[in-house]
Amino acid sequence: MSENIERRRFLKCLGAGSLMLAPLGCSVKEQTAQDAAPHYVMVFDQNKCVGCGGCKEACNKANNLPEGRSRVVLEQQSSAVAGQACPHCGKTDCDCQRKYVRVSCQQCQNAPCVSVCPTGAAHRDPKTGIVTMDASKCAGCKYCIAACPYNARYINSETDVADNCDFCLQSKLAKGELPACVQECRYDALVFGDANDPNSYVSRLLAVKDSVRVKAHLGTEPSLRYIPIVKLGV
Amino acid sequence: MDGTLEFTMGLSEGVAWPWPIAVYLFFAGISGGALSVALFIRFYKQQSANTPFLKASALIAFVTIALGMLCLVLDLTNPLFFWRILVYYNLNSVMSVGVIALSAYIPLVALIALFALEEEIRRLPMLAPLLPLIDKLRPWRRSGEALVLVLALAVCAYTGFLISALIRFPIINTSVLPALFVASGLSAGAAAAKMLAVGLFKEDRHSSDMQILHGAEWPIMFAEALFLFMIIMSLVTGNAGAQSAFEAFHTGSWSMVFWLGVVGVGFGGPLLLNFATGERFSHSSQAFYLSGLCAVSGMMCLRMFILYAGQNFAI
Numbered sequence: 001m002s003e004n005i006e007r008r009r010f011l012k013c014l015g016a017g018s019l020m021l022a023p024l025g026c027s028v029k030e031q032t033a034q035d036a037a038p039h040y041v042m043v044f045d046q047n048k049c050v051g052c053g054g055c056k057e058a059c060n061k062a063n064n065l066p067e068g069r070s071r072v073v074l075e076q077q078s079s080a081v082a083g084q085a086c087p088h089c090g091k092t093d094c095d096c097q098r099k100y101v102r103v104s105c106q107q108c109q110n111a112p113c114v115s116v117c118p119t120g121a122a123h124r125d126p127k128t129g130i131v132t133m134d135a136s137k138c139a140g141c142k143y144c145i146a147a148c149p150y151n152a153r154y155i156n157s158e159t160d161v162a163d164n165c166d167f168c169l170q171s172k173l174a175k176g177e178l179p180a181c182v183q184e185c186r187y188d189a190l191v192f193g194d195a196n197d198p199n200s201y202v203s204r205l206l207a208v209k210d211s212v213r214v215k216a217h218l219g220t221e222p223s224l225r226y227i228p229i230v231k232l233g234v
Numbered sequence: 235m236d237g238t239l240e241f242t243m244g245l246s247e248g249v250a251w252p253w254p255i256a257v258y259l260f261f262a263g264i265s266g267g268a269l270s271v272a273l274f275i276r277f278y279k280q281q282s283a284n285t286p287f288l289k290a291s292a293l294i295a296f297v298t299i300a301l302g303m304l305c306l307v308l309d310l311t312n313p314l315f316f317w318r319i320l321v322y323y324n325l326n327s328v329m330s331v332g333v334i335a336l337s338a339y340i341p342l343v344a345l346i347a348l349f350a351l352e353e354e355i356r357r358l359p360m361l362a363p364l365l366p367l368i369d370k371l372r373p374w375r376r377s378g379e380a381l382v383l384v385l386a387l388a389v390c391a392y393t394g395f396l397i398s399a400l401i402r403f404p405i406i407n408t409s410v411l412p413a414l415f416v417a418s419g420l421s422a423g424a425a426a427a428k429m430l431a432v433g434l435f436k437e438d439r440h441s442s443d444m445q446i447l448h449g450a451e452w453p454i455m456f457a458e459a460l461f462l463f464m465i466i467m468s469l470v471t472g473n474a475g476a477q478s479a480f481e482a483f484h485t486g487s488w489s490m491v492f493w494l495g496v497v498g499v500g501f502g503g504p505l506l507l508n509f510a511t512g513e514r515f516s517h518s519s520q521a522f523y524l525s526g527l528c529a530v531s532g533m534m535c536l537r538m539f540i541l542y543a544g545q546n547f548a549i
Contacts, residue, residue: 103241103243103245112399116399119323139310139315140315141309142309153246161311214239218549
């Protein structure tokens with residue numbers, strides 16, 4: 001009998017206690033604050049890029065860069081092994097494979113260039129979180145260029161200061177437009193948007209497609225995602 | 235999806251930090267090393283006179299750090315932008331912390347040099363305007379020396395931290411690098427100051443200061459060799475990136491710089507000159523200067539090797 005009462009009391013206390021303690025563990029405040037901050041990402045689909053170079057020209061024009069210089073380049077790759085027959089055409093020496101990789105600033109969440117920059121010229125835009133340059137502060141020490149694991153920074157020969165792809169933050173994005181390369185791409189190989197917004201096209205795309213990041217093991221958390229070609233030929 | 239995508243191209247060409255930076259690392263190491271050793275001896279022996287070794291060290295420390303600054307400024311893409319680094323600060327950046335240390339270190343070194351070279355300044359009429367300044371600042375000498383000792387070691391170490399922050403280069407991105415740079419800075423700095431003390435300030439090659447230096451240089455050299463061995467071992471036993479960077483030690487022209495310059499000249503030179511030759515030669519002034527030059531050029535080769543071989547092997 002007494003045993004029963006003890007159990008009932010124990011259960012009561014347990015119930016009341018959990019009701020009192022449970023709300024302490026839930027805080028909604030943090031989550032809404034995080035939702036408000038955007039995380040701009042770009043997706044490069046290797047299956048769609050044909051290497052036309054339109055993105056490079058658009059970049060050059062949009063950001064008023066010196067002749068022939070863009071903040072993005074394309075690397076042509078081949079899975080053929082030297083000396084062996086090409087898996088596509090069967091020849092031993094060919095240039096038939098059109099597989100491209102976008103090379104540009106990876107917009108790291110944990111960006112080495114930002115942490116090493118002595119003057120704060122390489123900085124994260126407080127509103128958008130995009131890594132960009134304050135050219136008026138850059139001393140041209142090239143520490144950011146040495147520190148970038150992606151070799152994605154360069155010295156602008158006209159301004160003598162370091163430069164990187166900032167998703168057109170200071171040119172197109174400032175006007176509410178998409179980055180110039182994304183606008184220019186006729187093959188939909190580039191997608192840009194806010195990954196923190198669950199309804200954005202880029203979030204939905206990343207939810208259904210396998211994407212990879214370059215050198216993710218370095219812990220820089222790049223915001224550029226790549227959808228690689230995983231199957232070749234028939 | 236392991237290793238499915240990678241690119242090898244980049245937007246900048248060649249190494250980001252070329253030889254002027256290695257020369258700067260060399261000068262900063264000599265400057266900090268020479269001054270630390272001189273002040274160590276000064277505090278240890280409680281000297282109050284301006285010894286020839288202190289004079290030589292102060293002079294070398296000031297001249298080398300000034301030349302080092304010249305290298306740094308000239309390596310900027312536009313040297314006229316150098317003021318920005320003095321105006322804007324980012325305390326997360328090793329370089330920014332180094333700028334703060336250097337902007338305290340350089341004027342203090344100048345001050346130490348003024349005190350140490352007081353007699354010489356008195357002898358030169360064109361430097362007479364400096365004398366009232368020396369007299370006015372004299373009460374600060376002791377505290378200035380203590381502070382500059384800390385800063386001198388900090389400058390030596392900072393040059394190591396400066397480049398070890400570069401995460402993509404396994405040879406450079408190692409926590410042993412600041413210790414290696416302090417050790418090699420001390421040994422090369424002491425060697426340079428020793429030569430100047432004997433050559434210019436007429437120090438006796440067998441004076442008690444020189445005896446202390448002679449006793450200290452072998453343990454320091456041993457520490458230097460040990461730190462290098464630690465870096466090599468961590469590369470050999472490290473991950474794939476570290477193992478591929480180990481190639482720098484046995485392929486290409488930079489491996490020659492390491493084995494001939496750092497190991498052969500830097501370590502082998504002084505050892506052979508002191509222990510493998512007859513007593514008459516090893517106590518001669520030729521051997522004294524030759525082994526000093528070996529230590530200094532070995533250190534220069536070390537900085538060149540670390541910077542170039544380091545940047546050539548990226549993950």
